[in-house]
Amino acid sequence: MDGFIFDIDHFATHDGPGIRTVIFLKGCPLNCVWCHSPESQGFMPELLYTASKCAGCGACVEACPQQAHVVSQNTHKLNRSRCEQCGACAAACTRSALKMSGTLRDASSIVSQAAAYRVFYEQSGGGVTISGGEPLAQPAFALEIAKNLHLEGIHTILETSGMGIWADLKKFLPYVDLFYYDLKIFDACRHLQYTGVLPDIIQSNLENLSRQTRQIVIRMPLIPGYTDHEENVEEVYRFMRKLDLRQIHLLPYNASSQAKYAWVGRDYSPGHLEQQTQKALQSLVLLAPKGIEASVITG
Ligand code: SF4
Ligand code: SF4
Numbered sequence: 001m002d003g004f005i006f007d008i009d010h011f012a013t014h015d016g017p018g019i020r021t022v023i024f025l026k027g028c029p030l031n032c033v034w035c036h037s038p039e040s041q042g043f044m045p046e047l048l049y050t051a052s053k054c055a056g057c058g059a060c061v062e063a064c065p066q067q068a069h070v071v072s073q074n075t076h077k078l079n080r081s082r083c084e085q086c087g088a089c090a091a092a093c094t095r096s097a098l099k100m101s102g103t104l105r106d107a108s109s110i111v112s113q114a115a116a117y118r119v120f121y122e123q124s125g126g127g128v129t130i131s132g133g134e135p136l137a138q139p140a141f142a143l144e145i146a147k148n149l150h151l152e153g154i155h156t157i158l159e160t161s162g163m164g165i166w167a168d169l170k171k172f173l174p175y176v177d178l179f180y181y182d183l184k185i186f187d188a189c190r191h192l193q194y195t196g197v198l199p200d201i202i203q204s205n206l207e208n209l210s211r212q213t214r215q216i217v218i219r220m221p222l223i224p225g226y227t228d229h230e231e232n233v234e235e236v237y238r239f240m241r242k243l244d245l246r247q248i249h250l251l252p253y254n255a256s257s258q259a260k261y262a263w264v265g266r267d268y269s270p271g272h273l274e275q276q277t278q279k280a281l282q283s284l285v286l287l288a289p290k291g292i293e294a295s296v297i298t299g
Contacts, residue, residue, distance in 0.1 A: 001107045003141025006040055006133065008110070010117055014299040016157045016178065018126025021114040025142060026102045028134040029163050031196035032184065034223045034273075036257035038264050040133040045085055045102030048263040049078050053097035063092035080265045107144035115152050127155025127177070136164025143171055150175040159219070162202035162209075169205055170212065179216045180249075181206055184227050186235035194226055203239070210243040218248040219297075222284070224273040228253070233284050240292055249297040250284055252276050 004026040012022045027043035028035075035041060039048055056074035068082035069089060076097075090098040114128045121127045128149050135142035135158060142158070149156045158172050159180040172179075183202070185191040191199040210216060220236060222228040233250075240248060253275050261268040281296045288294035 001141055001144040002104050003107065003138045004043065004045070004102050005105050005110070006037075006101045006103070008113065011120070012129070014297060015129040015131065015159065016127065016180070017155075018124035019117075019120045020126045020129050020157075021117055022129045022131050023110055023114065023145060025130070025132040025135050025138050027137045028132055028161070029137055029197065030134065030161055033194050033269050034221070034226060034253075034257075036221075036254065036260075037133075038257075038260050038266060039101040042102070043137070045087065045100045046264065047078075047080075047083055047085055047087070047090060048099045048101050049265070050097050050099075050263055051076070053095045055095050055097070057095070059092040059094065060089035060098055063088040078265070107141055108148055110145055111148040111152060114149070115154065118152075118154065121154060125155075127157065129157040129159055129180070131159040131180075132161075134161050134163060136160055136162075136168055139164065139168035139171075143168075143175070146172055146175040162205045163197060164201075164205065166205050166208050169209065173212055177215060179209060179213065180219050181209070181216055182219050182221070183236050183239070184221060184223075186232055186239065190232075206239075207243060210245055214246075216245055216247075218245060219251060220248060221251045222253055222276060222281070223270070224253055224276065226270070228276060228280075228284065230284070230287060234287055237288055237292055237294075241289060246291060246293060248288070248292060248294045250281065250294060251297055251299065252281055254299060 006026040007024040009022040012020045015022045028041050054076045056071055056076055058071040060069040061071050066082040068079045070077045087100045090100045130142055130145055146156055155177050157178045157180055158176045161182045188198055258268045285294045
């Protein structure tokens, strides 16, 4: 069973308990304006370019069949409108200034790679987190990974936006130890405006999931001006109470993701956003009603 991933991170410590391997599947049906991994959004391999690594050697000019690269006076320019994502320039670039994001991998080889770190999981209470992109966008591939991890006896988290088909999501129940479920904006119009989709499927999938398992942690990215206002956070707490969900991780804004937009040749549309102060984060934690454990997780 093959599928596209864009990264595998070993020794991750912010994507679940203990030391974990995080498998990032490529492609996402949402289009959040603040997305911290713009290279994750497309479903197919995609050329990344980091200007600061470029030595101006011109190897990419020779390699590209589309004449997408120009090097003049040691200055490199990439014309993305010509690019057909063949990857030849990335293979030729010895400085890693060019890189393809998105590799076709076999599920069992990914699990073998992750299982090689078993000793670290066992010593730290860790395991593997299947993330993205959106794992439910490649449901059979993600499920195969989860099944194989389960067979290996490795603690497994599925991190999902919930934007998928319930019939797919419920298949993970026997194989996943914990669900990390993102909630971003409760209001339907604002959700559509800033993520590109309505929240109804996400919310109904969470309702269904909460009837089947208690092993759910809500994850909420706090994006200044988009998701971090009190009314929105309170709506999420209310929804959690309705579903009898007890745990939420509040994820403070991390400005470092803006740099990734240059890699894919896109502008970061929210512009400069101020990171939340500790005081502001604590006030959102304190809004949590009795019975809901809210904590700030800094990545
Ligand atoms: S091959 Fe790499 S280092 Fe050389 S000019 Fe192209 S992008 Fe720059
Ligand atoms: S990925 Fe292929 S088409 Fe695109 S710039 Fe590189 S060599 Fe040219």
